[in-house]
Amino acid sequence: MDYEKQIFTVTQLNLFIKDLFAQVPLFGSIKIKGEISNFKHHSSGHMYMSLKDETGVIRAVMFRTAAMTLDFRPENGMQVVAEGRVSVYERDGQYQLYINKMTKDGKGNLYEQFEKLKAKLQAEGLFDYSAKKPIPDFPKRIGVVTAPTGAAVRDIINIITRRFSFCNICLYPTLVQGSGAAESIAEAIEYFNQTKSADVLIVGRGGGSIEDLWAFNEEIVARAIFASEIPVISAVGHETDFTIADFVADLRAPTPSAAAELAVPSELELADKFQSYEVRLKTASKKILENRRLLLKMYSEKQVMRDPVSKVSEKGIYLDHLTKMFENAANAVFAKKQQEIGGLASKLDGLSPLGTLNRGYSVAKNSKGEVIRSVEQVRSGDSMTVRVSDGEINTIVK
DSSP, rough: OOOOTTTOHHHHHHHHHHHHTTTTTHHEEEEEEEEEEEEEEESSSSSSEEEEEEEEEEEEEEOOHHHTSOOOOOOOTTEEEEEEEEEEETTTTEEEEEEEEEEEEOOHHHHHHHHHHHHHHHTTTOOOOOOOOOOOSSOSSSEEEESSSHHHHHHHHHHHHOOOOTTTEEEEEEEOHHHHHHHHHHHHHHHHHTTTTOOOOEEEEEOTTTTTTGGGGGGHHHHHHHHOOEEEEEEEEEEEOHHHHHHHHSSOOOSSHHHHHHHHHHHHHHHHHHHHHHHHHHHHHHHHHHHHHHHHHHHTTSSSSSHHHHOOOHHHHHHHHHHHHHHHHHHHHHHHHHHHHHHHHHHHHHHHHHHHHHOOOOOOTTSOOOBBBBBGGGOTTTTEEEETTTTEEEEEOO
16 A cells, blocks of 8 residues: 555544554553552542552553452552553554553652651741641732743733722743742742732642642742741642641632632622621610610600609709718718817827927037036037027037
């Protein structure tokens, strides 16, 4: 057949390549060692995954009948040996491994790294609930740490703008996979904290394989999130994806879209709440006014309200009586205290040195101001001062 002149359809080409694969004996039964990633167990019972090593990846499928023979549950990061045939799936032209048997071959390197770092950070308390910061109810500024292109950033911006238009969005574009991605993410988180330019941070990216998401499993990112004074919402991958960043973050969102919804309230929901509060406030106000009217009616029917003048006059007479009683009691107390003070003054005068002088006595002091109590304390020619009731006399001993 002259293939150079023949025009193939896409399906014909894929089937042709499939036939070529079938002609290679090795592809009919081959064993491949690799690490599971992108594992999905479909509701039909079929298992879909990728097998990878340091530099290569191959898609693989294990149909329900073969999957039922497994004595373990495959997981991402698990190192396995898979046996089957290699063929082309004509619908999309991708070649893949159709697995008949599969056995465990120890844990994969990435999975081991993940579990080791997880255990380390958990022991240090980075996952503790007590360390989680609350997400503000009405943030004015949202910091977004993700790639500048792609569905994730578009979804975040669209949802925040639609739900809460009063909020400003600040995007710090970063790498989200590959070399330097972890450092780029940590740098962005530190920037927002240094500049205090956000009330809450959304850190994340769209879905991908464990390799694609690995930057969010790096220790530098985990510690940057934990050290952040600004609350952090993680939004990495799809709902079934979990990274170290999710465990450290103050709040984990299953997707970037969900993170945007968790970060801000809905204006429509707030409007409904305010309307509900307004109705409740009006109802409560009417009830209070009605109660006051009933109380006013009840008081107006009492005797005091029917003849208030006589009641006030009666209370005035009683007040005058109390005032008179208070004045009499105060005067009696004042007179008693005056009498007590007079008695104490008389006793004080009797004990005073001045009182003794008034009775004809005197006090003599030498030139040093010392009281002279005996003639032995003076000599002829000494000067001394004699204190009497109305003054002092200076004299010399002869």
